Amino acid sequence: MKFSERVQEMQFSPIRRFNPMAIKAEESGKKVYHLNIGQPDVETPDCFMDAIRAYQAEVIKYAESGGITDLQDAVIDYYKLYGIDFERSDMIVTNGGSEALTMAFLTLVNPGEEVLLAEPFYTNYHTFLTSAGGKIVPITTKAEDGFSYATREQIEPLITDKTRVICCISPGNPTGNVLTLDEMRLICEIAKEHDLFVIADEVYREFAYDDREVTSFGMLPEYADRVIIIDSVSKRFSACGARIGLLLSKNKEFMSMAMKIAQARLCVSTVDQIGSAGLFKLPTSYYDEVKKEYCGRRDVVYEEMMKIPGVVCQKPGGSFYMTVKLPVENVEDFLVFLLEEFEDNGESVMFAPAEGFYATPGLGKDEIRIAYVLNQADMRRGAELIRLGIEAYNKKLGK
Secondary structure (H helix, E strand, O other), X not given: OOOOHHHHHOOOOOOOOOHHHHHHHHHXXXXXXXXXXXXXXXXXXXXXXXXXXXXXXXXXXXXXXXXXXXXXXXXXXXXXXXXOOOOHHHEEEEOHHHHHHHHXXXXXXXXXXXXXXXXXXXXXXXXXXXXXXXXXXXXXXXXXXXXXXXXXXXXXXXXXXXXXXXXXXXXXXOOOOOOOHHHHHHHHHHHHHOOOEEEEEOOOOOOEOOOOOOOOHHHOHHHHHHEEXXXXXXXXXXXXXXXXXXXXXXXXXXXXXXXXXXXXOOOXXXXXXXXXXXXXXXXHHHHHHHHHHHHHHHHHHHHHHOOOOOOEXXXXXXXXXXXXXXXXXXXXXXXXXXXXXOOEOOEEEEOEEHHHHOOOOOOOOOEEEEEOOOOHHHHHHHHHHHHHHHHXXXXXXXX
């Protein structure tokens, strides 16, 4: 039997593909600290389930393809907090940020056309863009430079007649890099000069630390016709399982084209939209409290990582991820060792190998992504186990 070339080009998730090993380790009695997946342990706000419990419809009907008006209006009010004015027609509610990205690529990219994206990047971009027949052209960044990339010198030489989009993830996954508003403006200037779209993945918007300003490409109204924003309730509100995302743009023609795809898949879960509407109505104090919690988790992980001789790690400015270069040649082999051979007082740890977050072959073999999504004590212990594991691993290799 034959399968499509498209699906054969896709990769399995480096975030999830070691889960069977972790399950086996846990079944053997070992405790494993899961630092591999961005699933926060922060409680989902009560208003989500409260809104669902209050829903009294006798029939759960299809929602409109663009989303229910209560959620759309709540999103509009949320964006006003940042001086951004959206209308209902400027948004499509999607099945998570993942569907929003897929819709955007299907709408903008023809087979063989190119998208610029700073690497390392959220690994599923490989799959989203491959489904549209497009190709990632990586803007390669380095841990030593804090994974910065917003310069003409790094971006413009990569633009060709096949380039359609510049993608930006800010705050970054997996790097934690946060773009300033001036950097966003420069990227938009480049996009305008070369007649490109900008896809702005801003699902971690509020998670900007150390007095960094919360920024959005939507704060640049002069470039609104070429900016497409991806948003989600998953991370901001610790509601990953709700699968509610957003595709937003002031470009009416783009939104009209994307609506064709939205109508074909009918709609997003009516019930989850009802719950999510309440989330966008939370007071701004909620964001302050959550940001403070994640900032504390980041600090303990960074402190423990810096105890490892030879490690390269910049303290991330946002999101809840940290990309770390370890003094290990092959982190996938190291992870297998942690799950199958290593333990300290009956405990071990797992992370996401970073190679799958790159488009350039060979990069990331000695890097890991840590998701600091557990409480501070567990994050400190997990990071400590990485350090102890490296010592045991190198001893095994005779180093």
